[in-house]
Amino acid sequence: MNLSIASGKGGTGKTTVSINLAAVAQQFFSNITLLDCDVEAPDCQLFLDQEISLKSSDVVVKTPKILIENCSNCGKCVKNCHYNALAKVNDSIIIFEELCHSCGMCSMVCRDTAITKENRKIGKIHNTKIADKGFNFANGDLNVGEVLTTKVIAQLKEDFCDSNINSLNIIDCPPGTSCPAVESFLDTDKVILVTEPTPFGLNDLKLAINLTAELKLPVAIVINKSDGIDTIIEEYAKEISVPIIGRIPFKKDYAKAYSAGKILVEEFSEVKGIFCDIIQKIPKINTVANISNKKIKKQFFHHAFTSANSENFQEITILSGKGGTGKTTVTASFAALAKNSVIADTDVDAANMHLMNNAKLIEQKDFFSGLSCQIDQDKCLQCGKCIQFCQFDAIENNNNNQFKINNLKCDGCGVCEYICKSNAIITRENLTGTTKLSATDYGPLIHANLNTAEDNTGKLVTEVRKQATQLAKFLQQKYLIVDGPPGIGCPVIASLTNSNCVVLVTEPTVSGIHDLERIIKLCKHFELLTYIIINKADINIEKAIELKKLAKIYSIEVIAEIPFDRNISKLLTQGKTPMHDKNNPIAKVLTKAWKTIIK
Amino acid sequence: MKIVITAKDSYLNNYVDTRFGRANGFLLFDSETKKITFFDNEQNLNATQGAGIQTAQNIINIGADVVLTGHCGPKAFRVLSAAKVKVFTNLSSTTCAKALDDYLNNRLKEAECADVEGHWV
Structure with missing residues (x-):
């Protein structure tokens, strides 16, 4: 089972919950893996003494390579790249590989067949056995200057999420609700959102809840720094029918232990009880948050x-x-x-x-800002070319035999618009x-x-x-x-x-x-x-x-x-x-x- | 010869914009016509990524020979130097007018490499 631990923003105790759950889970699951998906700022390892490194492997993506002998220096690839990863200078094309999103547009628009693809390493993933605590730990490193965070997260999950029914994969998600968070949520079975009983906690919780609702994921809430009553979160949880499955009290001792890089369940028996309780409630997380789609009233600034x-x-x-x-x-x-x-x-x-x-x-x-694509159903002939060429699996053929673009996955590369012979794809600025x-x-x-x-x-x-x-x-x-x-x-x-x-x-x-x-x-x-x-x-x-x-x-x-x-x-x-x-x-x-x- | 200065607005007496890729705009001085033109850089100011590269590309496209700026990162520098554009950095607390004057009177030293790291860390 894949269990994602997330929060609308950082600093709410997401990592604390992930590590403590992993530390108590062995009583209930046969094989436990903790995956630190916050690959831009991984910090789970600060709390773990890593002993035996089992495996380290590279994360590889396809990047274009120019065959100079074929290139006529027309500059079409530069004009069509949505990521500013190419430049045309005098009589040559310069490629900035670290900005490339591997969409394939450049090789598609090249009339001289001067662009081929080659493999390039953008980061590493590591797997460590935390012997004394009885779980596996895997994390990823994005090389400095690289932008494809989602690729590292995808690889991490593909390699280390054990699909066995008695296995528990705990995914410590990156903060926020943008692409890396969405990537961490894909193929997850259940989500635990960590929050605090303050207006800030509630605000961030709402953002994260909206994302889980959009992805139709079953969700539950754990309250950190609980005051025992937590009215503000209670009321919201009730409104959207999401269960609260655990509360970690607000104590200076806990903050102290955390600051020294200690694991709470090993220091405090009452915390161990709380986490064992949470683990036992996980199978019961079955409901998707009930969000009514309230339309925001639009007003405009008068400058x-x-x-x-x-x-x-x-x-x-x-x-x-x-x-x-x-x-x-x-x-x-x-x-x-x-x-x-x-x-x-x-x-x-x-x-x-x-x-x-x-x-x-x-x-x-x-x-x-940015671009989003839509398919004009009247023009679409369902030829399937867009599905074939989209590198982000963002185009779906739904049951009514209609092609739809999943905006959560769409990267805005523009390949579909280019490849579509019937001009059925409309790109326009995104309301972000x-x-x-x-x-x-x-x-x-x-x-x-x-x-x-x-x-x-x-x-x-x-x-x-x-x-x-x-x-x-x-x-x-x-x-x-x-x-x-x-x-x-x-x-x-x-x-x-x-x-x-x-x-x-x-x-x-x-x-x-x-x-x-x-x-x-x-x-x-x-x-x-x-x-x-x-x-x-x-x-x-x-x-x-x-x-x-x-x-x-x-x-x-x-x-x-x-x-x-x-x-x-x-x-x-x-x-x-x-x-x-x-x-x-x-x-x-x-x-x-x-x-x-x-x- | 065409000289480009990264600028906050169209006033020659305002300070040099120290950022290259995400500068508000640039002033182009043509030493033959003595004319000064302001170019808006809004599109790159707001680019998701690769702002330096695109700004450098635009500067090359308008045929500049020299760039006067605050800081220039490695990617933009690579594009500019490939096009044989001379880059002068470190003009952080000078007005565009002074920077131009200093350049025309040979008081500036050409940058040999990017003076800062890329920002995508």
Whole structure:
């Protein structure tokens, strides 16, 4: 059985649930495999002592090769490549293999038969037996600079998912709801979504639930950092008829053990009980989430504020290497302190700033990007050519003998449109999301939603920043505060452009340190003024010292150390920031930090 | 000779856009006609991937001989150098006008290779 563990965004405890389930599963299943499908930022291995490496193999894709003697240098391949992977310079064609999606378009359009295909390695997959814990572990590595994340995930699953009925394959999915997450969900039998009982947790859960509903997968919920009642999640779960099959209590001891890279079921017997219970409930996960297709009312922005007035504002971007470190809390607190700012939430995969500060939606606008294809049934002759040439298996012949394009699988390469003799394929710009303007207690907020399974977040981030900048100029606000997306990929770079200063929010855990260094390097690369805030600084003193050492190496000032405080999550549950209570020690720490930033 | 400067907008007195592939646009200076033209780079600013390559391709297509920019990654550099376009990097806190002036008076040093890593990490 394939069991996917997922969440709408990172930092909710997905990896924790996956590893702990694997560690207790041997009592119930004969063969257990844990697959870390987060191939861009694999971190399961940080919690496992890998002993015996059984097998390592390459992930291979087909890439074009130009036969110079045949090439007439017409440039057709360059014009037709949707991925910008080819360039025509003087009398030759240059191929950038790492950008190639192996769609086959170039060889198809080449009239000189000058393009052949050859194998190219894009990553590796590893398989390890975790002897002391009794399960197999497999993970993938995408080579630096490669983009075909989904190929590595597909290979990982093909090689290591054991189809035996008594086997359990636990798939630790990548965060978000875009292509890599969809790939991890394919051929899965059941899904467990990990969430937290906060408005943020709920927001991200809804995104993930929508994806499971679209793919018609049976789903259940596990609540991390449970307060025992979890009203907010309970109500939603009831509404969509999805069972809650486990709750992991919110305890400082657990956070401490996690920060040291320990496995909870080995440290705490009560946690072991919780996970054994979850495992036994897995066979009962049979229902698909019941989502009524509510149509979103469309409103449009009136670009009243395009006349630029002042250029004089300071742009501050808040980032963290991974999700769940308290980035949004810090951003909301700074907005409260700034008083005259525009807030931009550029975490478009899982926007949640609007859940704080009493946000009220004022306007929204559709966002188009990328291409999607549709088949005109009146023109389609069902010749089957498109099915034959689509490298992504995105075209299906459904029961009514109608050809349909599955947009979840479609990569937008355009091969079908090219190959179709009856012009039945219509390509058009995709409706990929919505940008929104809301009013909050602390100033206007620009945020956005990316539709389920859509990519190109970088572009939407750029759009959010553009609108926020225009608004800040128009209103002559002093600050533009940007809540950045997690990670270090393209959306993060898009959120950094034009920033005056960057604040990195981190926590003293093994993964926190690992991710901080990567993001510091990125900030240094862009020569940005950078500060660090350590959240939950007191849960692991040793790791906190390590973080400070790291900051020193890169000469970055640590401007705040926020203590662990359970009351914060209570405030967050009510959509409030720590600033609501001026005497709160966290409010004091953050006020001081803010003064350092604006001085 | 045609000189291209990556720019934030059409004003010669504004700062050089330090990004190459995802620059807002570029200013083209033709040393024969002394004319300056602004090219929008919206399409590549929003590209999912390969923005540097496409921007380099466009710059080659308009027949540029020289590029003045902030940073240039390995892929864009490969395309530009294959077309024998001279690249000058590190112009991060200068105006386009100053960059152009510095180039015309031989005060800049030609880049021998890409000065930054690719961003797709």
